[in-house]
Amino acid sequence: MNASVNALLVVVLLLNLFLLGTSRIRALIQGAALQGILLGCMPLLLHQHLSPFPFVIAAATMILKGSIVPQMLFKALRDAQIKREVEPLIGLIPTMLLGALGTAISIAFASQLALVPEHSQTLVVPASFATVLTGFLLLTTRIKAITQVIGYLILENGIYIFGMLLLEAMPFLVELGILLDLFVGIFVVSIIIHHINREFASLDTRRLASLKE
Amino acid sequence: MIAHAFNTLIHLVLLITMPPMLLGVINKTKAWFGGRVGPPVLQLYYDLIRLVQKGMVISTTTTWIFQAGPIITLGAVLLAALLIPFGRFDAPIHFGGDLILFAYLFALGRFFTTAAALDTGSPFEGMGAAREVTFACLSEPALFLAFLVLVKLSGTYSLTPMLHSPMAHTFVTLPVASLLLIGAGLFIIVLAENCRIPVDDPNTHLELTMIHEVMVLDHSGPLLGFILYGASIKLFVLCALLLNVIAPFQSRFAMIDWPMFIVEMLAISVVIGVVESVMARLQMRHVPTLLVSASLLCGFGFLLMLR
Numbered sequence: 001m002n003a004s005v006n007a008l009l010v011v012v013l014l015l016n017l018f019l020l021g022t023s024r025i026r027a028l029i030q031g032a033a034l035q036g037i038l039l040g041c042m043p044l045l046l047h048q049h050l051s052p053f054p055f056v057i058a059a060a061t062m063i064l065k066g067s068i069v070p071q072m073l074f075k076a077l078r079d080a081q082i083k084r085e086v087e088p089l090i091g092l093i094p095t096m097l098l099g100a101l102g103t104a105i106s107i108a109f110a111s112q113l114a115l116v117p118e119h120s121q122t123l124v125v126p127a128s129f130a131t132v133l134t135g136f137l138l139l140t141t142r143i144k145a146i147t148q149v150i151g152y153l154i155l156e157n158g159i160y161i162f163g164m165l166l167l168e169a170m171p172f173l174v175e176l177g178i179l180l181d182l183f184v185g186i187f188v189v190s191i192i193i194h195h196i197n198r199e200f201a202s203l204d205t206r207r208l209a210s211l212k213e
Numbered sequence: 214m215i216a217h218a219f220n221t222l223i224h225l226v227l228l229i230t231m232p233p234m235l236l237g238v239i240n241k242t243k244a245w246f247g248g249r250v251g252p253p254v255l256q257l258y259y260d261l262i263r264l265v266q267k268g269m270v271i272s273t274t275t276t277w278i279f280q281a282g283p284i285i286t287l288g289a290v291l292l293a294a295l296l297i298p299f300g301r302f303d304a305p306i307h308f309g310g311d312l313i314l315f316a317y318l319f320a321l322g323r324f325f326t327t328a329a330a331l332d333t334g335s336p337f338e339g340m341g342a343a344r345e346v347t348f349a350c351l352s353e354p355a356l357f358l359a360f361l362v363l364v365k366l367s368g369t370y371s372l373t374p375m376l377h378s379p380m381a382h383t384f385v386t387l388p389v390a391s392l393l394l395i396g397a398g399l400f401i402i403v404l405a406e407n408c409r410i411p412v413d414d415p416n417t418h419l420e421l422t423m424i425h426e427v428m429v430l431d432h433s434g435p436l437l438g439f440i441l442y443g444a445s446i447k448l449f450v451l452c453a454l455l456l457n458v459i460a461p462f463q464s465r466f467a468m469i470d471w472p473m474f475i476v477e478m479l480a481i482s483v484v485i486g487v488v489e490s491v492m493a494r495l496q497m498r499h500v501p502t503l504l505v506s507a508s509l510l511c512g513f514g515f516l517l518m519l520r
Contacts, residue, residue: 003389010390010517017509021502093505100509107516123517 002122005045009127012038012161013103016134019154020099021092025084025146029073032150032157036065039157042164053172061160064179069153069186076146076190080197087143095141102133124164131158145196145205149189156182216467220302223471228294231475232445233257235452235482239409242486257445264438272431275332282329283429283436287443289322294450298373300474301380301463307373312360315372316353319406322443323349330428341427344497348412348424351504352405358511359395359402363458365518366391376454379461387461394514396459401507403451403485405500407444410489412500422497452481 015035022028040062043054077084088095106129115125135155139148156178163175237254244251253259271279296315298304327342364370366388367378379392405412408425417423429440456477464470495503 006390007393010394010513013513014394014510017506021506023499093502096502096505096509100512103513104516107520111520 005042006123008038008041008045009123009161012127012157013123013130016103016131016154017096017099019150020134020137021096023086023092025077025086025144026074028086028147028150029070029077032153033066033070035154035157036069037062039160040066042161043167046164046167054167057172057175060176060179064183065153065157068183072186072190073146073149076193079194080146082144082146082197086147089141089143095137099130099134099137102137103130106130106133119165124161128158128161131155131161134158143204143206145189145193148205149186149193152185153182217303220467221305224295224299224302224305227299227475228291228446228449231478232449233261233442235448235478236445238479238482239486239489242483243490246487246490257441261438261442264441265435267434269434269436272333274334275431278325279329279332279431280436282325282332283432283439283443285325286322287439287446289318289325290443290446290450293318293322294446296372297450297453298376298457299453300456300470300477301377302467302470304373307371310370312364312370312372312375316356316360319447320349320353322447326428326440329432333431335431337427338430341424344424345428348405348500348504351501352402352507355398355402355504355507355511358508358515359399359458362391362395362511362514362518365515376457379458380463382461388518391514391517392458392461394510394517396455398507398510398514399451399455399458401503401510403448403455404488405504405507406451407448409485411492411495411503414494417494422494449478452478456481 012035015031015038019028019031019035022031040058043058043061047054086092103126107123107126110126110129111120113120113125119125132155135151135153135158138151138154140151142148142151160178163178234254234257236257237252240256241251241254293315295305296307296311296318298307323345327345330338330342360375363375363378366382367375369375379387401411404410408415413424413426414422415426417426425444429437432440456474460477462473464473
């Protein structure tokens with residue numbers, strides 16, 4: 001079980017680096033969707049005994065993060081008709097290296113924590129820290145509003161991985177509530193992107209600071 | 214003892230005869246994807262025979278470096294090939310620390326190829342040499358990080374036990390994640406070092422975008438033959454290195470393992486052919502990103518070994 005979870009998390013970590021290194025928004029959305037689908041598989045692998053809840057959570061996560069959210073982002077991308085290139089504040093290679101450094105630090109940090117033995121053997125904790133850091137990097141170093149949404153998505157993925165540790169204890173409703181919040185959040189943002197674009201013809205978030213009535 | 218001599222003999226025979234075939238298989242795969250018949254699988258052999266029989270045109274502005282370049286490169290690559298074990302069989306030469314020799318024999322070959330290119334004084338060749346060296350700087354750390362993983366796994370600094378160590382483990386004790394990561398990293402190195410498609414297009418004839426092909430524009434006849442042959446051996450050696458990482462299988466019978474090695478090598482060439490058919494060449498400015506990500510993949514593999 002641990003081996004399969006670790007293999008999955010290694011792919012998630014590699015996707016993090018891919019997201020930091022890619023220069024196309026479409027690839028960014030597709031990478032985030034793939035990560036969502038992979039994370040959807042995690043409850044099935046981690047859960048000890050068979051019950052319907054992990055299946056429901058897995059199905060909800062996969063459908064939402066793997067299909068609905070990417071569709072909304074693609075639609076926002078089409079409607080806004082912006083250039084399909086990511087615009088980073090610092091270059092792609094430096095962000096990738098920062099992401100790799102963050103992952104290394106996460107692994108080192110997680111090995112210092114006093115975790116229960118079954119958690120310290122898997123990559124769950126370091127992968128969660130690394131994914132949260134990736135989300136932060138995407139949020140802070142990308143200019144366009146749509147890439148920042150993807151940053152939030154990755155950040156949430158990191159928190160979701162951490163939540164996997166508490167799968168046995170976390171109530172089912174909380175899990176679904178988080179997914180619903182995420183859905184509403186992305187929904188609202190994609191509408192906002194559309195409106196900003198219609199009013200101001202630019203999605204550069206640096207200019208959002210100077211918006212006035 | 215006899216078995217060892219026999220295996221060394223097969224190693225040498227395969228090393229001398231098989232490399233051009235890999236390129237033939239790659240080209241055949243690409244042709245199949247494009248719906249063409251394509252050149253025969255043995256085309257490079259015919260080319261080599263034809264080139265060796267030709268005369269040479271040597272520019273009067275060049276010095277002995279220009280002629281020595283291809284010969285020294287071929288020698289260095291052949292020597293490096295003797296350090297790599299093919300499949301589960303030992304390499305003819307192995308000693309502690311030969312991984313450094315292996316990496317820098319390639320570097321020596323590259324130095325003389327680029328020196329010969331610069332010797333012609335052609336601006337295009339100088340540009341190709343600059344690119345070759347720049348990208349080599351980025352792929353070398355990836356190679357050494359991949360070696361570090363194998364050193365950690367085997368506890369030795371010699372290529373033969375290092376590359377055999379994945380076979381010695383059972384599937385449960387094998388660090389699959391690390392090996393997959395360095396496998397992916399090494400695959401990128403294979404493509405980059407041999408100037409295959411995401412990095413360089415071997416078929417292009419526009420000097421502005423070429424790397425390896427532009428450095429050998431002025432070579433002709435037997436010298437060009439040496440270059441083509443050396444390049445195919447380099448591909449063969451790096452594929453053999455990759456094979457031990459991604460496919461650590463063995464059956465204990467030499468009669469099965471040798472044919473299996475050959476089939477696996479041909480399978481890798483088909484995979485390279487498929488990659489070349491479905492991908493476009495990267496823009497020159499995006500190549501460093503690919504090579505840095507190869508280093509990161511191998512670095513990750515090492516990090517996972519350490520925990």
